[in-house]
Amino acid sequence: MKAVFLIIAMVLAFVIQMKIRIFGVSPDLTAVVAYYFGLRGGAMKGILGGSLVGIIEDSVEGIILGPNLLGKGMIGFFSSFLSGSLFRWTPLLGTVSLFALTVLGGAAVVFSRSIFESVPSSMSRLVFVLLGQGVINMFPGVLIRPRNVD
Amino acid sequence: MSIRRLFPFFLLLVVSVTLMTYQSNKGRIAPFKFLSGPLNTLNNAIHSLSVSVREPFQRAMLREEENRKLREEVNKLRMEQEEYRETFFENQRLRDILSLKEREKRYVATARIISRGEDPWSNTLVVEKGSRDGIAKDMAVITPIGLIGKVSSVSDRYSHVLLVTDMNFSAAVKIQETREDAILSGTGAGYCILKYVPEEEKVKPGDIIVTSGFDDLFPQELVIGYVTRVAKKGASIFQQVEVAPAQDLTKLDEVVIVKR
Numbered sequence: 001m002k003a004v005f006l007i008i009a010m011v012l013a014f015v016i017q018m019k020i021r022i023f024g025v026s027p028d029l030t031a032v033v034a035y036y037f038g039l040r041g042g043a044m045k046g047i048l049g050g051s052l053v054g055i056i057e058d059s060v061e062g063i064i065l066g067p068n069l070l071g072k073g074m075i076g077f078f079s080s081f082l083s084g085s086l087f088r089w090t091p092l093l094g095t096v097s098l099f100a101l102t103v104l105g106g107a108a109v110v111f112s113r114s115i116f117e118s119v120p121s122s123m124s125r126l127v128f129v130l131l132g133q134g135v136i137n138m139f140p141g142v143l144i145r146p147r148n149v150d
Numbered sequence: 151m152s153i154r155r156l157f158p159f160f161l162l163l164v165v166s167v168t169l170m171t172y173q174s175n176k177g178r179i180a181p182f183k184f185l186s187g188p189l190n191t192l193n194n195a196i197h198s199l200s201v202s203v204r205e206p207f208q209r210a211m212l213r214e215e216e217n218r219k220l221r222e223e224v225n226k227l228r229m230e231q232e233e234y235r236e237t238f239f240e241n242q243r244l245r246d247i248l249s250l251k252e253r254e255k256r257y258v259a260t261a262r263i264i265s266r267g268e269d270p271w272s273n274t275l276v277v278e279k280g281s282r283d284g285i286a287k288d289m290a291v292i293t294p295i296g297l298i299g300k301v302s303s304v305s306d307r308y309s310h311v312l313l314v315t316d317m318n319f320s321a322a323v324k325i326q327e328t329r330e331d332a333i334l335s336g337t338g339a340g341y342c343i344l345k346y347v348p349e350e351e352k353v354k355p356g357d358i359i360v361t362s363g364f365d366d367l368f369p370q371e372l373v374i375g376y377v378t379r380v381a382k383k384g385a386s387i388f389q390q391v392e393v394a395p396a397q398d399l400t401k402l403d404e405v406v407i408v409k410r
Contacts, residue, residue: 015192018265018276024340026270047158060186061269062303062310064178066170073162110271116170120271121317121338129270 009033010053014060025132030057031102032140034072038079039146050076067112071105078104083146091142098141099134106130190308193265194278256369256408259283261309263402273316273338275299277405280307288367291405295397296373297321297361298405309407313399314374315340322365323374325351326358334359334374334393342375344391351389353380359393369410 013029020027030053037053038046054072058065082089082097107130113120120126173179259279267274279285281304289301291311299319302312312319317338324331325344330353333345347353357377363370379392 011189011192014189015196017270018189018193018267019196021266026266028270043155044158047162051162055181056185059181060189062178062186063269064170064173065181066166066173069169070162070166073166074159077159077162112166112170113271116174118318120269125338126271133270 006033006049009036010056013053014057022136023132025129025136027136028102028106028133029137030054030068030072031075031105031133032098032137032144034075034105035079035098035101035141036144038076039083039144041080042083043077043080046076046080047073048076050074063113064117066116067109070112071108074108075101075105083148089146089148094141094144095138096141098144099138102137103130103134106133187305187307190264190276190305193276197264256410258289258407258409259285260404260406261285262404264308267310271338272318273313273336273399274302275311275313275402275405277309277311277407278307279407280305280309282306285309285407286409289407289409290368290372291407292372293397293402293405296375297368298395298397298399298402300367301407311405314342314395315399320365321368321374322362323359324362325353325377326360326373328352328357331362331364332359332391340399341378342393342395344377344393345388347389347391349382349387349389353377353389353391355379358396367410369408 010030010033013033017026017029033053034046034050037049041049050072051069054068054070055065057068057072061068078101079097081087082093087093110120110126110130121129261277261279261283263275264278265276267276277291285301285304287301287304290297291299291301297314299311299313299316301309303310314321314334314336315338316336319336319342321334322331323334323344325347328351330347330351332347334342335345336342344353344359355377359374359376361368361370361372361374373396375393375395377391378394379390381390383390
């Protein structure tokens with residue numbers, strides 16, 4: 001049941017982020033899925049789930065395989081720290097973390113593509129899109145909680 | 151933090167960097183590319199569903215406003231009609247004779263836009279026709295207003311269109327009035343720039359930019375946009391010219407694909 005829910009969430013994330021643009025910015029909903037994997041499942045599941053989402057995203061986008069694999073894998077890995085003893089999860093921490101991790105993951109994608117492929121857009125546009133995606137993604141951060149808070 | 155906990159992260163770094171290095175030398179590998187088709191099909195279905203739900207409501211809401219506008223327009227058009235009738239028929243006759251053969255030869259397909267491209271960094275569109283409709287990579291994509299982009303990739307049933315505003319788009323163009331050649335490139339930020347326009351060339355806001363056909367990609371004389379800003383850039387011998395697309399790229403429903 002949980003696996004079906006995750007598959008549906010992944011498909012919806014891909015479809016919605018292809019359809020929607022807010023002020024010209026496509027939301028990075030797959031980052032939220034990777035965040036969910038890490039926050040709920042820990043470091044290993046986070047990194048594996050995030051990498052799976054990322055590698056599919058790379059293939060679907062038609063770019064080289066790796067930038068999203070790295071970016072989403074990083075989000076999955078780092079989000080696992082929020083459920084450990086290092087932080088005490090609060091809705092505000094969730095919101096800020098999801099913003100920061102979305103920007104971090106996006107920056108990893110842009111950085112990788114700039115090195116191994118080509119610079120995907122102008123610098124001002126990249127910064128605008130990265131911050132925009134972070135802001136759009138902040139809101140699910142209130143709802144997605146670690147297991148130990150349920 | 152223990153090394154053991156960081157090990158998966160280092161592994162991720164090594165695997166992804168190795169993959170990207172390999173592909174930058176040997177070309178792309180895409181094991182899940184097959185998922186692109188079902189995703190586009192799903193998008194197409196959602197698009198059709200949302201259109202069928204939205205349209206009756208939109209029609210009802212717009213009807214009253216539309217009627218008022220139409221009445222005004224009918225009065226205006228009646229006045230203009232007589233004036234233009236003679237010119238129109240003469241123009242149409244000449245144009246039909248001259249361009250009919252060329253037009254039919256270039257036309258490939260008319261396609262509905264089903265979504266924005268999957269890559270959030272690019273300015274691309276997905277259209278619901280592909281190689282089985284005769285579409286091939288690098289064909290020009292136009293609307294009645296002018297050129298909006300080119301086909302960047304094609305699958306059996308879908309094609310991706312790279313818009314003129316994308317950073318990776320370039321076309322050989324002319325300034326319509328002065329016939330000065332230039333290269334038009336996208337910026338990724340909703341407008342384009344003209345490259346290699348000499349400082350002494352007189353360019354002014356409002357000048358229309360058309361394709362020159364020198365790049366062997368696009369037919370000649372397709373309108374792309376108009377100059378919005380001209381500036382001198384330091385000691386450069388070229389001017390900095392910004393061009394806005396003639397067609398509003400956020401309000402597209404259908405496009406026409408033509409070959410060179």
